[in-house]
Amino acid sequence: MKKGIGASQGYGIGQVVVIKEANLDFKTVTVSDVEAEKKRFQDALDVFMEKTQAMADDIKARIGEKEAEILEGHILMMQDPEMTGQIEGSIESECINAEAALSNVCDMFAQMFASIPDEMFQQRATDVNDIKTRMLMILLGEEETDISAVPAGTVLVATDLTPSMTAGINPANVVGILTEVGGKTSHSAILARALEIPAVLSIDNIVSTVTDGQRVIVDGTDGVVYLNPSNDTVETYIKKRVAYLNDKKLLEKFRGLPSQMASGEVVELVGNIGTPQEAVKVLECDGEGVGLFRTEFLFMDAISIPTEEEQFQAYKMAAETLADKPVIIRTLDIGGDKAIPYLGLETEENPFLGYRAVRFCLDRKEDIYKPQLRALLRASAFGKIRIMVPLVTCVEEIREVKAMVAEIKADLDAQGIAYDKDIKVGIMTETAASAVLADVLAKEADFFSIGTNDLTGYTMAVDRGNAKVAYLYSAYQPAVLRSIHRIIECGKKEGIMVGMCGEAAADPMLVPVLLAWGLDEFSVSPTSILATRKVMSQWTMEEAKEVADKVLTFATEAEVVEYLKSVAK
């Protein structure tokens, strides 16, 4: 058995097909005719664009718009004069062949992205490497791997499954994916989930460990893989697979139903998204709106600050997709560990306690915050947009944001530009301070949304990335539960909506507790919407209240977990 990261749920039993790497060796040579070499690069680029567009169109037709975006991103990168200009410049100034120039420039960009400790940027490094590989293949006349031709029952094994490789996957033939690199949010994971193929990523040396035709079991739910499994293990997994597929089918009966408890209480069940295109996924998964649009992805995916107009188009697209359903858009939550090269942020000793989110935005009003707030207000004319402010720790911050919103509204009025005059401005309650101060903040905010991912870290004073203290990072910790309880209570007292957009909102053990405490809105990843609706339907308010009252009486996390497990349905 080998362990990795379970990036796409489900169980697959099949035979290995190792995706071989093409031979991309080349020598750096001096060229005498620089113009001819630049033309050779341009011709290869034309082929690359054409092939990539064809693959993107194919993915769009077979899988979905969002998935095609990854390849469209490759086209955008290669349309960017920043990148191609440097390659041509290098051919010209160094008089070297196109392969060498391309390779040097791509390596430089990949290294730059890879040096940023954020999964999003690591992914961009993977994208650049994918582009480099495919451009080199074209320049060197190498054939691309044809994944569409693998036989039924195939488990694909590769160092990294690049988006361009994934384009050819036929889900009828591929029952599992194993790679050596990638995480839950890598593009291969996104595609695997969209295709509903179980995938385990980041398995050490898997490519050299397996051989073609070898039997393996892929457990994408627990992130493990069994090589040459015994017949007993295969039997167990066949049963697990059948049960998993049945459960999934059963969830379908919750499609189109209200998000309702067994005793009739209705709440809002909405989705978390990172791009405007994902709004479509929320609708596909039967979400009732968007409870968190993480706008930092718009900034991370660009090479300079997205303009007000670009942001306006993105927010408008999300609002229009959701039509009359609410879309909560969080203003830029960047800084600290989530650095963006063009923002020029300095490395900090304690990034999670530093210059990030609303603190950063209020310090960069002119070039960052005003354009974003203006774009949000303009887009509010096209749907039901709500503005959410991350990492609030004191009243001054929310007051300052509201003052800015009022000022921008006045400007828009003066210019005759439409916007939602009653747009709501809420607080993401995700710091220890915001929990303690929830009674005061509730008087200033139009709504709360509890960000349990950060609230857990800040309440427990624990860095998620530090394995030595990871045992403290739990939303079941009595201190975290009390904070959540207090935030909901304070919000309700002031009559504002209280939602939750952290991972805890989709936790089946916590859902009844949150319902009983009066949480109004649950924002979860789109694929968890139906499962969460099912959990809600299994509880009456009376039963949930009993659990919720009891949960606050425990002194330790272990007792909380043991109790919630014992009453889980």
Ligand code: PEP
């Ligand atoms: C949170 O902190 O709970 C949250 C939803 O935001 P993020 O995970 O983007 O920090």
Ligand code: MG
């Ligand atoms: Mg957060």
